[in-house]
Amino acid sequence: MAPSAISEVPPPSGRNSPKPEPAKIWSVSDPPFEGFKPIDTEGHACSNRDTAIVIDNGSSNVRAGWSFDSKPRISLPPLMARYRDRRIARTFTFVGSDIYSDGTARGQAKNVYEPGSNIINNWDCMEGVLDYCFIKLGVDGRNGGIDRPIVMTEPVANLGYTRKTMSEILFECYGAPSVAYGIDSLFSYSYNGGRNGLVVSSSYSSTHIIPVIESKALLSQATRLNWGRSQSAEYLLKLLRLKYPAFPGKISDTQAEDLVRDHCYVSRDYENELSHYLEWTGLEDRDHTIQFPYTEQVVVQKTEEELAIAAEKRKESGRRLQAQAAKMRLEKLKRKEEEYEYYVQLQAQLANTTKKEGKRILESNDFDDESQLEKRVRELEKSIKKARNKDVGDVEEEQQEEPTFPLLDVPDDQLDEESLKQKRQQKLLKSNYEARQRAKAEKEKEKARQAEEQRLDDERRENDFENWVEERRIARQAIIQKMRDRERLKAELGNRKSLANQMRMKSIANLASDNPTKKRRRGGGDDDTFGADDADWGVYRTIATGEQSDDEEEEDLNRELKNIEAQLLKHDPNFTEESTREAQTDWTKSLLHAFLHGPYPFDPESQKQAHQLHLNVERIRVPEVVFQPTIAGLDQAGIVEIAAGILTERLAESPYRNDILKDIFLTGGNTLFQGFEERLQDELRAVLPAELELGVRRAKDRVLDAWRGAAKWAGKAESKKAFVTRAEFMEKGGDYLKEHELGNASL
Amino acid sequence: MAPLTAASDEKTHQALLDKLDIYAISKSFRNPHWKPPQRRNKNVKQILAEVSRKEASVMATQNNSGASTPVLPHSEALTGGASTPVGNHQPPNIAQAARNLSTLVLEKNTRAAMGASPANGGPAATYTNIESAPSFHPNSQRRYCDITGLPAPYTDPKTRLRYHNKEIFGVIRTMPQNTTESYLAARGAHTVLK
Numbered sequence: 001m002a003p004s005a006i007s008e009v010p011p012p013s014g015r016n017s018p019k020p021e022p023a024k025i026w027s028v029s030d031p032p033f034e035g036f037k038p039i040d041t042e043g044h045a046c047s048n049r050d051t052a053i054v055i056d057n058g059s060s061n062v063r064a065g066w067s068f069d070s071k072p073r074i075s076l077p078p079l080m081a082r083y084r085d086r087r088i089a090r091t092f093t094f095v096g097s098d099i100y101s102d103g104t105a106r107g108q109a110k111n112v113y114e115p116g117s118n119i120i121n122n123w124d125c126m127e128g129v130l131d132y133c134f135i136k137l138g139v140d141g142r143n144g145g146i147d148r149p150i151v152m153t154e155p156v157a158n159l160g161y162t163r164k165t166m167s168e169i170l171f172e173c174y175g176a177p178s179v180a181y182g183i184d185s186l187f188s189y190s191y192n193g194g195r196n197g198l199v200v201s202s203s204y205s206s207t208h209i210i211p212v213i214e215s216k217a218l219l220s221q222a223t224r225l226n227w228g229r230s231q232s233a234e235y236l237l238k239l240l241r242l243k244y245p246a247f248p249g250k251i252s253d254t255q256a257e258d259l260v261r262d263h264c265y266v267s268r269d270y271e272n273e274l275s276h277y278l279e280w281t282g283l284e285d286r287d288h289t290i291q292f293p294y295t296e297q298v299v300v301q302k303t304e305e306e307l308a309i310a311a312e313k314r315k316e317s318g319r320r321l322q323a324q325a326a327k328m329r330l331e332k333l334k335r336k337e338e339e340y341e342y343y344v345q346l347q348a349q350l351a352n353t354t355k356k357e358g359k360r361i362l363e364s365n366d367f368d369d370e371s372q373l374e375k376r377v378r379e380l381e382k383s384i385k386k387a388r389n390k391d392v393g394d395v396e397e398e399q400q401e402e403p404t405f406p407l408l409d410v411p412d413d414q415l416d417e418e419s420l421k422q423k424r425q426q427k428l429l430k431s432n433y434e435a436r437q438r439a440k441a442e443k444e445k446e447k448a449r450q451a452e453e454q455r456l457d458d459e460r461r462e463n464d465f466e467n468w469v470e471e472r473r474i475a476r477q478a479i480i481q482k483m484r485d486r487e488r489l490k491a492e493l494g495n496r497k498s499l500a501n502q503m504r505m506k507s508i509a510n511l512a513s514d515n516p517t518k519k520r521r522r523g524g525g526d527d528d529t530f531g532a533d534d535a536d537w538g539v540y541r542t543i544a545t546g547e548q549s550d551d552e553e554e555e556d557l558n559r560e561l562k563n564i565e566a567q568l569l570k571h572d573p574n575f576t577e578e579s580t581r582e583a584q585t586d587w588t589k590s591l592l593h594a595f596l597h598g599p600y601p602f603d604p605e606s607q608k609q610a611h612q613l614h615l616n617v618e619r620i621r622v623p624e625v626v627f628q629p630t631i632a633g634l635d636q637a638g639i640v641e642i643a644a645g646i647l648t649e650r651l652a653e654s655p656y657r658n659d660i661l662k663d664i665f666l667t668g669g670n671t672l673f674q675g676f677e678e679r680l681q682d683e684l685r686a687v688l689p690a691e692l693e694l695g696v697r698r699a700k701d702r703v704l705d706a707w708r709g710a711a712k713w714a715g716k717a718e719s720k721k722a723f724v725t726r727a728e729f730m731e732k733g734g735d736y737l738k739e740h741e742l743g744n745a746s747l
Numbered sequence: 748m749a750p751l752t753a754a755s756d757e758k759t760h761q762a763l764l765d766k767l768d769i770y771a772i773s774k775s776f777r778n779p780h781w782k783p784p785q786r787r788n789k790n791v792k793q794i795l796a797e798v799s800r801k802e803a804s805v806m807a808t809q810n811n812s813g814a815s816t817p818v819l820p821h822s823e824a825l826t827g828g829a830s831t832p833v834g835n836h837q838p839p840n841i842a843q844a845a846r847n848l849s850t851l852v853l854e855k856n857t858r859a860a861m862g863a864s865p866a867n868g869g870p871a872a873t874y875t876n877i878e879s880a881p882s883f884h885p886n887s888q889r890r891y892c893d894i895t896g897l898p899a900p901y902t903d904p905k906t907r908l909r910y911h912n913k914e915i916f917g918v919i920r921t922m923p924q925n926t927t928e929s930y931l932a933a934r935g936a937h938t939v940l941k
Binding site: 122157220223235245591 | 772
C-alpha cells in the first residue's frame with residue numbers, strides 16, 4: 001500500500017497534489033483451464049453397494065465424491081459444450097472447466113442452471129455433467145448402471161418438476177439403486193455440529209435463511225432472497241459498463257466474478273464509510289486499479305542522428321531549389337535585358353525614321369503607338385531594376401510618391417477618345433488609392449482608440465475600483481456561461497432526439513429544400529431574402545458539427561477568459577490563483593475523476609490507462625446488496641431484516657429462541673466477503689433486545705462443508721431409510737420424496 | 748477451433764481435445780434405451796405456471812366433491828405434518844404467505860374440507876412462498892447516487908436520477924437519454940414499456 005501521509009498538506013493553490021503511481025496494479029485473468037483430470041478408479045474400487053456417490057449439485061460448482069471421502073474428488077462448474085466439428089465429422093462433448101481449453105467449446109458452452117436462479121433448466125447439460133462425474137469417479141457400469149446409491153443436494157423448497165426430472169434421469173438413465181436428496185446449507189450446518197440455530201446461507205445464485213430447531217429445519221419459516229454471488233457479479237458488470245461506457249476491453253462474466261471475489265468486502269458501517277470513500281486522503285488505498293490487457297501504440301522514436309540527417313536532407317533540397325530559382329531568375333533577367341536593349345534601340349530607330357515607316361515598325365512589334373512602346377520600356381526598366389535589387393539583396397526603399405491623376409480635372413469634352421480611356425483608368429486608380437489611405441487612417445484611429453480605452457480603463461480602476469471589479473467578474477461569468485452552454489449544446493447534439501439536434505435537422509432541411517419554407521398566400525412569389533441580412537449566414541455555423549466548427553471560437557473564449565482572469569489576478573486582491581477556472585476545474589478536486597480514475601492523473605491518449613478499471617465505491621457497494629437489496633432494484637427485504645423478522649416475530653414465543661440466537665450460522669460462497677460476519681453481528685445486535693445473547697459463527701469451510709455434511713450423512717446408518725429405492729420410484733412416481741431432517745418437505 | 752495458447756499448435760491442440768472429449772468415451776453405466784422426454788427443459792416461469800394450474804384444478808375438484816374425494820397422495824393431510832418438520836404451533840408466516848395468497852386460501856379450504864385439525868402450522872414451504880417479502884424497514888428508503896453510489900440527498904426531476912452533488916448533476920444533465928435509462932435500470936426504476 002502506498003503511504004498516505006505524503007500529500008496531507010494541500011499546496012497553496014488549493015489543488016490536491018496528484019498521488020504517485022499506484023503501488024499495486026491488479027490484473028484479470030481468463031478462466032483457467034484446469035488441465036486433463038485422470039479417471040480416478042481408486043474410489044470405486046474401495047466402494048461397495050452401500051457406499052453412496054455424493055453430489056453437491058451447486059450452481060457455481062458441482063462437487064462429487066464418495067461418502068467415505070474427506071473432500072470431494074471432483075469439482076467442476078456446471079457447464080457443458082456439445083458441438084459437431086463438420087471438418088472432421090465428429091461430435092465433441094466437453095464438461096466443466098474443459099470448455100475453456102478451446103475457443104469453439106467456450107462459445108458453445110451452456111449452463112445447467114437458469115441464469116440467476118437455482119433451478120435447473122438444461123437437462124442435457126445436467127446429464128453431461130453427471131456423465132462426467134461418473135466417468136471421473138471410475139464408475140465402470142459392469143451391471144448396466146451406476147450400481148451405487150446417490151445423495152444429491154437440492155435447493156430449499158425445490159420445485160416438484162425439477163426433482164421429478166432429476167429422479168427420472170438418476171433411476172432410468174443411470175439405473176441408480178436408491179437416491180436421497182437434501183439441502184446443502186443444512187448439510188453444512190449439521191457437519192459443523194449445529195443443533196439449534198439460524199442458518200444464513202448465501203451462495204452463488206440465492207440466499208436462504210432457515211431456522212433450525214432440534215436439528216430439524218423449520219422450512220415453513222425459511223426465506224429466500226434472490227441474490228447471490230452471480231447476481232453480484234452481474235451487478236458489478238452493469239455498474240462498470242455504465243462507469244466506463246467507452247471501455248475498449250471486454251469484461252467476461254468470470255472476470256467479473258473474480259473482481260467481486262478479489263476486491264469487494266462488506267463494510268462494517270456502510271453509511272459512514274461510503275460518505276468518505278472518495279475523499280482525497282487515503283484514496284490510493286481504497287482505489288484498486290485493474291489493468292486489462294492492451295497493446296501500446298508504437299510511436300517510432302527517431303534518434304537525434306536520424307533527425308539531423310532528415311533536416312540536412314530537407315535543407316539540401318531547399319538549397320537546390322533556391323539555386324534553380326536563382327538560375328531561372330538570372331536567365332529571365334538576361335532575356336529582359338536583351339528585350340530592353342532591343343526596345344531602346346527601336347525607340348532610337350523610330351526617332352530617326354519617317355512617321356509612316358515608324359508606324360510600320362511599331363505594328364510589326366505589336367504596338368499601337370509610341371506611348372505603348374514607351375510604357376513597355378518603362379516597365380522593363382523597372383522590373384530589371386527590381387530583379388537586380390533582389391539578386392544583390394539590398395532592397396531599396398521604394399519611394400512612395402503620391403500618384404497624380406492629372407486628367408481627372410480636365411473636363412470630358414476637351415479630351416479625345418484615348419485620353420477619355422486614360423481618365424477612366426485614373427479614376428479607378430484614384431479611388432483605389434483613396435480607399436487604401438482611408439483604411440490606414442482607420443487603423444491608426446483604432447489604435448488610438450484602444451490606447452484611450454486602456455487609459456480610461458486604468459483611470460476607472462483607480463477611481464472606481466469596486467465597479468471595475470464587478471464588471472470584470474460579470475464579464476468572466478458571462479464567458480464561463482457561454483463555455484458551458486457550448487458544452488451542453490455539444491452534448492445535446494450527441495443525442496439524436498434532443499431539441500438542439502432536431503432544430504439542426506430542421507435548418508438543414510430548410511437549406512436543402514428548393515421551395516421556400518413559408519409560402520405567402522398573397523404578394524410576390526419568390527421573395528427569398530436569404531443573405532439580405534448578414535446574420536443569415538450564421539445558420540451554417542449552427543449546422544456545422546464536428547471538430548473544426550467550434551475549435552476557433554472555443555480558443556477565442558479561452559483567450560478572453562485568460563485575459564480577464566489575468567487582469568483580476570493582478571488587481572483584485574480577492575481573486576486568487578484558486579478562483580481561476582483552471583484551478584476550479586482542476587481534476588484533483590473532481591469527485592467524478594476520483595470515481596473514474598482514482599487519485600491519479602488521466603491521459604486519454606494512453607492505451608494503458610484506457611484499459612484500466614478503477615474499483616472504489618463498488619468494492620463496498622456490490623456486497624451491500626445482500627443487506628439492502630433495494631439498491632440493486634430488488635424489491636425484497638435484506639438478510640438482517642429477514643433474520644430479525646424470524647427471530648423477533650415468527651419465533652418470538654418459541655422456547656428455543658434464545659438457543660437459536662446463540663448460533664447464527666454462516667455458510668455459502670457469498671459469505672466469504674471480508675467483514676460479513678462482523679456486519680451481521682452488528683446489525684442483528686442493533687435490532688435485538690440487549691439482554692439476549694447473540695452469537696454469529698461461520699462454517700469451517702464455507703464452500704465445501706455442504707458436500708462434507710452430505711457425505712457424512714450418507715454414511716450414517718439411520719439415513720438409509722431416507723433413500724427412495726428404485727422400486728419405490730417405479731411405484732410412486734418421480735416426485736415421491738421421503739422426508740428427513742436435512743431435506744425438503746414433501747408437498 | 749482456436750488453439751488456446753501460443754505453446755500449442757494445431758496438432759497438440761487436437762490431441763488435447765481428443766483427450767478431453769467425453770463423447771467418445773463409452774458410458775456403459777447409462778441405460779442404452781433411455782430416451783429423454785421431449786421438451787423437458789422448462790424455465791422457472793413455466794414450471795411455476797404449471798404448478799399453480801395444477802394446484803387450482805386439484806383444489807377445485809376437492810371443493811366440489813367435499814369429503815368423499817380421496818385424499819391427495821402427497822398432501823399434508825396424509826402425513827398429518829407428523830413427519831414434516833413444519834412448525835410446532837407456530838403462527839402462520841403471513842409475510843410469506845402473502846406472496847402467494849391463493850395458496851394460503853386454497854390450503855385452508857382443503858383443510859376445512861377434509862376436517863383436518865387447525866393445529867397444523869402455516870402453509871407448506873413452496874418455491875414461491877419462501878421468497879422474501881418487500882422490505883418495510885425505513886432503511887430501505889435510503890437513497891444513493893445512481894452514478895457514484897454515494898449518499899444522494901437530491902433527485903433530478905427530469906431524469907429521476909439521484910445524485911450526490913452539483914458536479915454529478917452537471918454530468919447527469921449532459922447525459923443522453925438512453926444512458927440515464929440504463930442508470931435507472933441498474934436500480935430497477937426504469938420505465939418498462941409493455
